[in-house]
Amino acid sequence: MPRDYHILSLDDAEKMVRAAVEHVKAQGLPPMAVVVVDRAGEILSGSRMDTVHPRYFNAAHRKAYSGAIFERSTPGMNEMWSRQQGEGHKGPSDWNDSMLTTLPGGLCVTNDEDGRPQVVGGIGVAGDEEADEVAIAVIAVQALGQHFHYK
Template sequence: MAGGNEIDVVTLQLARKGLQAAEHVAGDLIGWPCSIVVVDKAGAVLAGHRMDGAPPATFDIAVEKAWTSATFLAPTLMLGRMTDPRTALAPLDQLPLGHHGMGLQFKHKGRLTTIMGGIPIRDKDMKVIGGVGTSGTPSALDDNTVSQRCWSAMYDAEDPPLESRLDEYVKVVEAAIARAGDMGLTVSVCLCDAEGWPKVFYRMDGALYPTAELARDKAWTAAAFRAPSSDISSYGVKSLPGLGIPTGGWNERVCPVPGGLPIFDAGGELVGSVGVAGGTTSEDVRIAKAATKAHTARR
């Protein structure tokens, strides 16, 4: 284990420190973009980065790997070896790029995975306090290497400057978090691309677990409909104009709750969206507006 820090809980600051180090391994040493996600001991997403060029779906796969390693208290590789006779005795360099354990990937609503790349985060007493998942590098073994670096960086004695290859996106999320802090709130913030896939996600220390998914749902809704998430609530009301679609049940992500805003460039082109959850609906909107304002200021 590198460095000498002792940790007993994974904070957002530690998660970001790990993500930064992991990005450099993926980008500089492996030379491949990927998604990296950190979860807490309950398996709830704490922070995640999807590097430029990484396929959108890798974010969800990274979440699944992190969740599995945290809640099963073991690396996803170990779980795969325990459940798949094809890989039980195979050396690491002979493992297939992705292997699944006897149908277990269909449990827990599809979240459980036995693909290598999920690493539990442990404290000094080796108690599991979180998990890291990586997806998108050329091989599952490379995914595992990136996750290992994310974990080990949390123990590094020195805290490097929080610079990221995703700095352009991170600064937008930081503006929202700063606004929430000024308001005395702890929230989750999800910044998505124009297709509604996460680029940067942060859950502030103390924010409730459900705010993670809710923030992402709001951001997806704002990107998909190119409008504030609250606006789509009128679509199911016959007396108002709209698409006539139901606002719940037809899609796992659609969310008519205020707090999701689209982000447009100077020419009116949709370039992304932001979702905030953790305060009242009006507070979430104010925090989301801080993010959109920060994006405009950086252009």
């Protein structure tokens, strides 16, 4: 029998992007780019706020992709990289995937409605370094409700 699984819907993704953008505006933070991807790392929704350079959108996509594909936050990838280097490997660099990044602001999004957390997508936030990209990504995940979590 084929296997069923869940991914973020467009409604979920748009809710996350909206929550992040509204938080940035309400707090008067520097403008951001926000990207939400599905479990395969493909874009579901993304926004680049006015005046934000396109490189931040690209960075947000890569952060979201890395979070979803490696099933951990981008700083978590850094920890993995350090551990693997200690074992003589080159960590994520050895995957030779040009989309991977360890820049902070990428989270893996999970859902536990089926009992145990399942990866359903990823989110990436990028912008001026004065703002807390991770905190904004967390707010976006929390906008989805109690069954959604992040790694």
